[in-house]
Amino acid sequence: MRASAQVVDFPDAATRDAAAEATTIASAARGDRRAFEDLYRRHVGRVNRLCLRLTGQRELAEDCVQDAFVSAWRALPRFETRSSFSTWLHRIAVNAVLARRRGLAQSFEISVDADITTLDRRVNVDTPALDLEAAIGALPDGARHVLVLVGLYGFSHEEAARELGIAVGTSKAQLHRARQLLSARLGLVEEAS
Template sequence: MDVEFEAIYRSHVDQVYGLCLRMTGQPALAEDCTQECFIAAWRALRTFEGRSRMSTWLYRIAVNTVLTLRRRRPGDALREAGELDEAALQMPGGAEAAGTLDIEAAMGRLPQGARDVLVLVGVYGHSHEEAATMLGIAAGTSKAQLHRARRLMAQQLGIAMEAA
């Protein structure tokens, strides 16, 4: 086993898991996706050309893994609209502030397509083109989904956002 690959895992696992958790809304499934992501990354490591950052490359694999898992396990607990467990969000640095958890919970209740785009663009800072490529949708669809997600989020968080 490559020590170097374990180092890559240690450096990026929290980011990959965070992405998978927000896309799936389920800690157990996010763990499965994270594991499959790193296994897939190990197999594809020789194709990593260094043109993008390692984290970006892993994000792409993670998104693809989540999408594959959804297709493979359509009846599983991948929720169309759900709510993240607060206990699952063990964020480093004691970031479990009430406002953060409200946002995470609202994000977890979004429809899947809107949530995917909001996570990739809103949280992880990808462009619409990048998010569209990762999700296999058109960039225009990504923009429309983001608008939808923001509107739904604002409706859910209206009071909290104003209070924040």
């Protein structure tokens, strides 16, 4: 009886984390740079991975990460906490990559990129993910961008098309092409769509 009387309905860890992050976001939105640094530390790994997959170049990806966080700082007062901060940040990162692409006025066409393989090798040697990351890095730009956004980060085709400035049908076709190329490269059987 005593034990059951002491049971308190604490929120679960995820709820507590979300609440803590909401507080941090609010502080950062009011101009607290330490709070924003906390957000940076918490999210930089995911944002960097996204930029790395979109660009295929480590240095360029890191420039995009920096651009993304600076843009996020500027836009933070307008962030609506009803949506996921992570998703919001990913969209900003995608825009940062695309802005860099336009600004550079050069092709992003990358063959199997040494940066990605080197980066992953440092983390875990002989992982099967290494082959897949390299294969993604070797995809043509259009196919890679759609695969990363839709296949890996949960964008809808409508969202991806809007972000990339392409038609929804093109997004679907590029995803199909990306999956076929990856499957062929990795010796997998592509599932029927």
